[in-house]
Amino acid sequence: MQTQRFFIGHSAGEHGQDIDLSGFSSLQQLKSTLSQAFSFADRSSLLLHSNQSGELNSLEAVKSCKDPVELRVAQNAKTSIRVPPGPRELPVVGNHYEIYPDPLGNYDRLFARYGPVVKTVNMGTTIYQTNDPEIARYVLREGDLFTKTTSEQTHPLYYMQQQSALFTCDSDSPAFSIAHKFVPPSLSPRAVAHHTPLIQKAARSIFPVLDLLADEDKAFNVYQYMFKLAGMVIWGVVVNEDLEHFKAVDTKPAKTIQVLGEWLHLMKKTSLRPKWYGSLPFGDPAHLRAAQRELWADVEISIDNCTRKGDGPLPLSDPAASLRASCMADFLARARDENGEGLPRDMLISNVVILLGAGFTTSASLLSWCIYSLVRYPGMQERLLQEIIDHGADGKQDWTYDEVHAMPFLDRFVKEVQRMHNPSFQTARNARHDVVLPGGYLIPKGSIVIPCFPSLHKNPAHWDNPLRFDPDRWNEEGLAGRLARKGLYTPFAAGRRGCVGFNLALMEVKTVLVELVYRYHFEDSSPETVVYDPEFLVIRPINFYVSPTKRKQWPAPSPKA
Structure with missing residues (x-):
């Protein structure tokens, strides 16, 4: 038996392994084994290096090498790992x-x-x-x-981790495969298209308040209003509740929204502190735990209120099952797999909480950055308004999922916002x-x-x-x-743990933009340079203000339209 010492780094002792070379018939076979043994992400990039001979390009050269053999990568062959x-x-x-x-x-x-x-x-x-x-x-x-x-x-999500929810559980958690079976169908394009009227209704709920601000020539904090508007959309789509956030200019967010926002803020804040900080029985860690208990209890009540228990189960095998649900929580509560099993109660509550939290905080921030981009970059409002007009907008139209996604400039605009201000x-x-x-x-x-x-x-x-x-x-x-x-x-990550809510997020953002841009022109009224919150879960502008002006005339449709 002929063994050779292989290592990565500067020392053969710290990250080294002895490999029996007698079973290898080619250098490529040896490299394949080594790249797996030393966990090379790009297994084709492995190089073999000797301090005496330089790069070793044959199996015979490796076998005859008297010194431990160093592993390097092709992209940086002159430097140790x-x-x-x-x-x-x-x-x-x-x-x-x-x-x-x-x-x-x-x-x-x-x-x-x-x-x-x-x-x-x-x-x-x-x-x-x-x-x-x-x-x-x-x-x-x-x-x-x-x-x-x-x-x-x-x-970073440790203080938010819920091992019964799709977004926040470990990939190796038993709950992941169960949640992954039920949650994505509730967010499919077909399901989101079914809930489009709820999205549009929520988007239009802000009109009375923006009209009043426009009449009084006043500005508003964009994130605070988008926080309330995104909450309206997500609560409507997920648990079929109208939070009535725009009954007046200064209507406070609903109690559950406030608790959820506080929970997310405290979670992020705690994650930036030393590890021992989160175990304190007082201060922010104690408030974090109390907010979580209150939030779970409130959401459980909302689920029970929206579930159509008398309408029977919704089989996952039926692609149209989501069309018979009043909202996403109703679907998740009544969905059944091929064995007649549904989401366990604790998983149902946790997944609805995370759908609400992840959905409205991210959407509120993305909507804010979309409005920022409308006023910050010249010509964007004009181009978007023209496209909306060319697609038949009249201020009363009930948009469908396909009609909103058929606007190419709107799609490109949102993509660029996600690139620049994700x-x-x-x-x-x-x-x-x-x-x-x-x-x-x-x-x-x-x-x-x-x-x-x-x-x-x-x-x-x-x-x-x-x-x-x-x-x-x-x-x-x-x-x-x-x-x-x-x-x-x-923008929505990638792989098996990518964002499953991207269909809903894009439909929400595009629908809100269509409704707002058709009705208003916005001007930047920020009193100082716009900054973002470095201690929140997502990147949100905290001092961005705009002034709305109600449109009184609109461009004619383009000749090609």
């Missing part, structure tokens, strides 16, 4: 002040300085961030190398093993890796003029799909 670099840590806080209060700008700065994978330590928690699309593809791909384990205390940020994955990423970066087992979407979507190495807002970059048919497969454009 290493842990990603990062800024120097300070005592206790680590790199906190290298990241906050502007994580978006600071991560771009760190990528420019240290490369496509950066190690940061914040209050004792180590996170690896990447702006490289190839690396992001491997990280987001559920499999042998990476997974989503929210039950790990270092995961609300999602913390799509974290856990390394199952020590993993070697493209470029020769070693990610230790159990580490958190986050593809940084804002930086990915504006990476100058992969995008033409990335800081220019240009919806026409999406003119090429199928471009978004091709870029998604390359890992370059992932």
Whole structure:
């Protein structure tokens, strides 16, 4: 038996293995075994290196090598595999002040300085961030190398983790496969199309308040109003409730919405503190636990109120079953699989809570950034209004799912907003093993890796003029799909743990834009430079104001229309 020592890094002892070479008949066969044994993400990139002979290009050269053989990657053949670099840590806080209060700008700065994978330590928690699309593809791909384990205390969603809900449970949780069977059908294009009247009704509920503001020449805080409007949409579609958020200009959000917003805020805030902080029996950690108990109790009541118990079960095998549900929670409560089994009660409540929370917070932020883009980038309102007119808008039309998605400029505009101002940020994955990423970066087992979407979507190495807002970059048919497969454009993440609510989110945002742009012209009235909240779950503008003006005349349809 002939054995050889193989290793990664600078030392044959720390990350090394002894391999019996007698069973290999080719170098390619050996490389395949080594790439699997050392968890190379790109198994075709492995190179064999000797300090004495340089690159080893044959099996005979490997067998005759007297020294341990180092493994490297083709993309960086002259350098040993290493842990990603990062800024120097300070005592206790680590790199906190290298990241906050502007994580978006600071991560771009760190990528420019240290490369496509950066190690940061914040209050004792180590996170690896990447702006490289190839690396992001491997990280987001559920499999042998990476997974989503929210039950790990270092995961950004740890304090939100619910092992009975699709979005927040571990990928290896027994609940994942069960929830994945029931939740996606409730959010399918057919189901969302069925609920389009609820979306449009909620979108129009803001008109009386915006009319009053327009008459009085007043501005409004966009996120606060989109927070209430998105809540109207999501509560209507998910639990068939009218929250009546726009009875007056200053109507407060419904109590459940306030509790949910507080729960999300405290969860994110707690995740940025040292690990021991979340166990405190007082202060924010105690408030977080109390908010969760109250939220679950309120949502359970809403589910019971909207479920049509006398209408019988809804078989998952019937593609039209969702059309017989009054709302998504009604579908989830009555859906049955091939064995006649439904979602267990605890999973039903948890999944509805997460649908409400993830749905309205992300949509509120995306709607806010859409309005920001309308007023920030010249010509956008005019082009969007013309398209709406060309598709038959008259202020009274009941839009269908297909009609809204048939507007090409609207689609390109939303895509570009998601590229430039995407609300999602913390799509974290856990390394199952020590993993070697493209470029020769070693990610230790159990580490958190986050593809940084804002930086990915504006990476100058992969995008033409990335800081220019240009919806026409999406003119090429199928471009978004091709870029998604390359890992370059992932506004709803990717892989098995990608966002299952994207159909609803896009329909909501597009419908609201169609209704608002047809009725109003918006002007930026922000008193200062717009900033975002660095301690919230998603990226939201907190001081962005606009003034609405009611339209009194509209352009004629284009000749080609």
